Amino acid sequence: MKAGPLQVNRLEKVFHSKLGFSRFTAVDSVSFQISSGEILGFLGPNGAGKTTTIKCVLGLLNPTSGSVSIWGEPPGSGIVRKRIGYVPENPDYEEIFTPMELMSMFASMRGLGNSPGESMELLSRVGLSGWETVRMKNFSKGMRQRVSLALALQSAPDMLIMDEPTGGLDPTARKEFRDIILEENHRGATVFLSSHLLSEVETICHRAVILSRGRKVAEGDMDELLRTEDRFLVSYLPAEAVNSDEADEIEVSGEALQSAIDRLRGEDARIMRVIPSYRSLEEVFLTATGNGEQ
Amino acid sequence: MRPVVTFAHMTLRSLVRRRTIWGISIVILIALVGIGQIPGYGVSNQGRFILDFGLFGLELGALLLAIGLASSIYPRDRERRTIMPLIAVPLSRGQYLMGRFTGAALVQSASILTGCVGLMAILVLNGHQVPADLFPAAALLIVEGWFLLAVVFFFSFWTSPPLNAPLTVLLFIVSQLSVSGFVALLPSAPALMRTLRLLLPHMDVFHIKDPIAHGLDIPGIYFVLAVVYGLSYMAFMLAVALAVFRKRDLK
Numbered sequence: 382m383k384a385g386p387l388q389v390n391r392l393e394k395v396f397h398s399k400l401g402f403s404r405f406t407a408v409d410s411v412s413f414q415i416s417s418g419e420i421l422g423f424l425g426p427n428g429a430g431k432t433t434t435i436k437c438v439l440g441l442l443n444p445t446s447g448s449v450s451i452w453g454e455p456p457g458s459g460i461v462r463k464r465i466g467y468v469p470e471n472p473d474y475e476e477i478f479t480p481m482e483l484m485s486m487f488a489s490m491r492g493l494g495n496s497p498g499e500s501m502e503l504l505s506r507v508g509l510s511g512w513e514t515v516r517m518k519n520f521s522k523g524m525r526q527r528v529s530l531a532l533a534l535q536s537a538p539d540m541l542i543m544d545e546p547t548g549g550l551d552p553t554a555r556k557e558f559r560d561i562i563l564e565e566n567h568r569g570a571t572v573f574l575s576s577h578l579l580s581e582v583e584t585i586c587h588r589a590v591i592l593s594r595g596r597k598v599a600e601g602d603m604d605e606l607l608r609t610e611d612r613f614l615v616s617y618l619p620a621e622a623v624n625s626d627e628a629d630e631i632e633v634s635g636e637a638l639q640s641a642i643d644r645l646r647g648e649d650a651r652i653m654r655v656i657p658s659y660r661s662l663e664e665v666f667l668t669a670t671g672n673g674e675q
Numbered sequence: 676m677r678p679v680v681t682f683a684h685m686t687l688r689s690l691v692r693r694r695t696i697w698g699i700s701i702v703i704l705i706a707l708v709g710i711g712q713i714p715g716y717g718v719s720n721q722g723r724f725i726l727d728f729g730l731f732g733l734e735l736g737a738l739l740l741a742i743g744l745a746s747s748i749y750p751r752d753r754e755r756r757t758i759m760p761l762i763a764v765p766l767s768r769g770q771y772l773m774g775r776f777t778g779a780a781l782v783q784s785a786s787i788l789t790g791c792v793g794l795m796a797i798l799v800l801n802g803h804q805v806p807a808d809l810f811p812a813a814a815l816l817i818v819e820g821w822f823l824l825a826v827v828f829f830f831s832f833w834t835s836p837p838l839n840a841p842l843t844v845l846l847f848i849v850s851q852l853s854v855s856g857f858v859a860l861l862p863s864a865p866a867l868m869r870t871l872r873l874l875l876p877h878m879d880v881f882h883i884k885d886p887i888a889h890g891l892d893i894p895g896i897y898f899v900l901a902v903v904y905g906l907s908y909m910a911f912m913l914a915v916a917l918a919v920f921r922k923r924d925l926k
Contacts, residue, residue, distance in 0.1 A: 474757055489677060
């Protein structure tokens, strides 16, 4: 993988009350980066600071301290805006326009020469065939999400920033969205995906960052995060069942692994495989955010 | 430039589809019908009266249009979060401001021109002469309207719409005051008040209804200087508005 296009360095965002008597730290010294071509899952419970971080990355919020750079440029710069696509959480567009009109106006504002044919094709790709000329006021939340995705894909962006993109979608639509994200990633786009749906992140992300109460509490490759620290699964066929297909399994610590294997061999069991033990992302998430005991 | 033009067009279409323009047209029509009733009251110097009253209506119209068109644009965009996808990707904050401003300015200018044409029609229908300076006077009112729009945008970035309107009206009133009138507001600090008056806008330069109604000629250079003054102050207000907007967090 090439050098990271997005660098977030000790980002802090503090919100003050209107009269300045109280303050709330939404993001507290968060650092991470995204490598080129990867899909980064951005996780955290409600109020963890995910959306605030994303808005700082997009230049919608001014960081209190720390820095964000995208391809070495500050957020919100013209070069950056040309190369990214953004799918907001609960997207809203002016209700009096149709998806085709929005596609045409956004293309023009971005300096793209998108033809009506291309717009129709893109709207069809996100599942909006037949809805191209219907005003947005008639659209459900899920349909607005689809319009939002079409607008984000319009420029074939180098980076897709998605804030809960599948929030209002049914399972079929979620699958379609996932497929599109993977297609875009295969095309070469880097994806920064904030999601509550852990199964979704576990399925498609290469790496994840977990936030809790504004702080980063875990980060790593998916494999690294899910692997149980120093725990192994040993599959074996007991001596009395060596001709059977049904293997037994024991989970042991790294320290006890050698003696467990020796013991099984001593019992004439056949060792089938020894693999690192994995947890579900939900377990990782709950442990990292301090809710594991609940 | 292209993003600004497209966004201005989008703003214009939005204002048209929201029926804002139709509301404005009805108000203009009612005002013109009202002015058209003047001859029925048998006042002396009818032509002068119609002109005076009509241009005063347009002055007031420029103020109300600025408040009506612009005070809720940015707060509505924020409240409905339609601003997020715009500022995040296709538009810079400057382009957003200029696009919204240009769209609203087009609607406002068209409305003032329509009012001016209506006033001209009333004069002609009642057998009065249309003064040559009527359209330049309307042009000055359009420039004043643009300036007021810039003021409304500036206020909208740091106040709520209910506060925006009185602040704009207050500035409109204060900017009509003469130096002596302004000093009279705080006679204990005349130097401060004179300096403040110098810095605050002089919107009285855009109001030439009295000389026109009295048939006086306005020198061409006056129009040029008034337009340059108005556009310069408008550019200054937009620059200040943008500086405030850039500091705003879009939560």
